[in-house]
Amino acid sequence: MLTVFRSWPVLAGLLLLAACAEPRQELPVNTRLGGDFTLTDHHGQPFRLADQQGRVVLMFFGYTHCPDICPATLARVSQVYRNLREAGDADAVQPLFITFDPSRDTPAHLSEYVPWFKANVIGLTGSEAEIRAVAEQYGVVYLQSGDGAAEYDFTHSDYVYLLDQQGRVRKLYPSDFNIDEVTDDVQSLL
Template identity: 65%
Template sequence: MRKLPYILPMLLLVLLAGCDKPESDLPVNTRLGGEFTLTDQDGQPYTHADLKGQVSVLFFGYTHCPDICPAVLARVAQVYRQLDEAGEAEGFQPVFITFDPERDTAEHLKQYLPWFKADMIGLTGSLEQIRQVAEQYGVVFIKGQEEQDYLFTHSDYIYLLDDQARVRKLYPADFKIDEVINDAKSLL
C-alpha cells in the first residue's frame, strides 16, 4: 500500500505528457530558408532568429509592383485580420521582404505597409543581402531595363514558417485564404 503515493505522481506525468499540442501534418522543408540579417521598417536589424517563436507568412515582392504584390499583400492581410477577429493572431506574423532596396527603404516600408492593416513587418537591405535571402528561399527576381519606373519579373510564392522559422508550406499568389488560416492554426 505504501507504493500507491509514488504511483499517482507517475500516472499524472504520463497523462500530462499526452496533453501536448499535436504536431502539424505539414512537412518541414529542409531545402529552403536559412540565416540572414536584413533591416526592418524601423531601421533595426532583423534576423532569421527574429522569426522564431511565432508562425510567419513570408512574401517577397516590391512596393511599386502594379499588380501581383499588392494583391498578395492584401490577401496576406486578410489572413491576419481573420485570425485576429477570431482571437488567434497572437503568435502569427506576416513578413514582407522587398527585392527593390533602391525604392523600398525602411522609411518607405514604414509608410506603405500600414495600408494593409495587418501588423506586417517589412524588410529591406543591400541588394547583396536581399539576393542571398532570395536564393535561400528559391526566389527569382529580374529587374527591368527601364531607368525609372522599372518593374521586376519575379516568382511569387508565399511561405508558411513554423515557430522554429522552418518552411512548412508554399502557396501560389492566388492562395486560398481559408487554407492558409487552417494551416497556420495547425502550427500555432
Template identity: 40%
Template sequence: MFSGEDLEECPLSFRWRWTADSGPLGLLRTRVLVTLLFGGGLLAMWWFVDLEKQQRLRQQHMEQLQKVALGQGNFSLLDHRGQRRTKQDFLGSWLLLYFGFTHCPDICPDELDRLSAVVSTLDQDTSLPPIQPLFITVDPERDDASALARYVQDFHPRLIGLTGALDEVKEVERDYRVYASPGPKDEDGDYIVDHTILIYLISPDGLFLDYYNRMNNQEQITQSIRNHIKAYVRL
C-alpha cells in the first residue's frame, strides 16, 4: 500500500490518477461515465432502428397506395378559365380535391368553406409547401367554365374549378369512386345532385393519401395534412 512518501516520489500524472480514480468518488465517476456511454449507445441504436422502421413503413404504405384502384387514372377537363387541364399538370403539388356542384344549396358551400379554411391555415406555415385546392363538378350540364368562374370567387383564391363533357366527368368520378346521381327536376327544371361528400388528399406523386368526411373538423384535417406532408417520401 502506498504511503505519503511513496506518493511524493511518484510522477505527477500517476499521482493524479491515483487520487482522482481511486476511492469511492473515483469509482462513482467511472460508473456514471460508463452508464452514460452505455445508455447513450442504446439510445442512439434505438433511434436508428426506429428511424429505419418508420422509413420502411412509409415505403410500404406508398407501395400499397399504388395498388389501390383510386385516382390511378388521368383526367382531362376544362378549368374555370376555359383552359384544358390534365392530372399531369398538378404532379409535384399537394392537392385537396372536392366533388360537388354550383347549385348545391348548403353542403357544397360549407365543405368548400372548410377546405378553404384548411388551406389558408396551412399557408401560414412557411415550412410547408402550398396546397392546391380543386373543385370538380358532378353537374357538367349546368356547370360550364363561366358558371365555375363565378362560383370559385367565393372561396380560396387558388381554388380551381374543373368541368368537361359528361363522359369526361363520369370517368373522373369512377376513378375516385364518387357517387353522383341527379334527382328529379322541379317545375322550373331545377334539380339536386346526390353525391359523395368527401375531401380527398392527393400527394405530389398523384396518389390518393387520405380522405376527410363531415365528421372531421378543420383542426383535425389541418393536422392530418401536416402529418402527411412531414412523413412524405417521394417515390
C-alpha cells in the first residue's frame, strides 16, 4: 500500500502537466487574403487554384533569377514535401511557385527550374497584369529594380502561404520558417 501511496504524487504531477499542456489550436482562416485565380503552369497549360480542391497548398511568390531567398525558400518547401512524402501524406499536398518575372520565367524556363527541387512543385506564370492581380489578392508586394533590360532583380515579400483543401489561407510563414512547424501545420489540415 505504501508503494501505491507514493505513486500518487507522480500521478498528480503527470495529470497537472497534461492539464497545463495547450491543445493544438485549429489554424484560423484568413478572410482578408486569397481567392481563386488562373495562371499558366510550367507545361504551358491553364492552372486554376480551384482545381486543387481537396489538396493542401504551399504557395510561394518569387522569381527564378533570384540569387538567394527564392531558391532557399523553395528548398525549405521541398524539405517539407519530402517529410510529408515519408509520412505518406504528400499526395494530398501541392507546392506552387508563382513568378513575378514572366518575361524571363516562361513556361519553358519554369519547366527546367522547378524539377530541381524534387517536390512536385508547379511553376506558374502569366501576363504581368495576371500576376499583379494574384499578388494583390494575397497581399504580396514586389518591386522591380535595375535598368529594366536584361539585368534586373525584384525586391519582394517572401511569405509562404498555407492554403487548406478549400483554397483558404490558413497561415503565412517567413522564408526562414521552421520546417517541422510547417510539416505539422500541413498535417493538421489533412
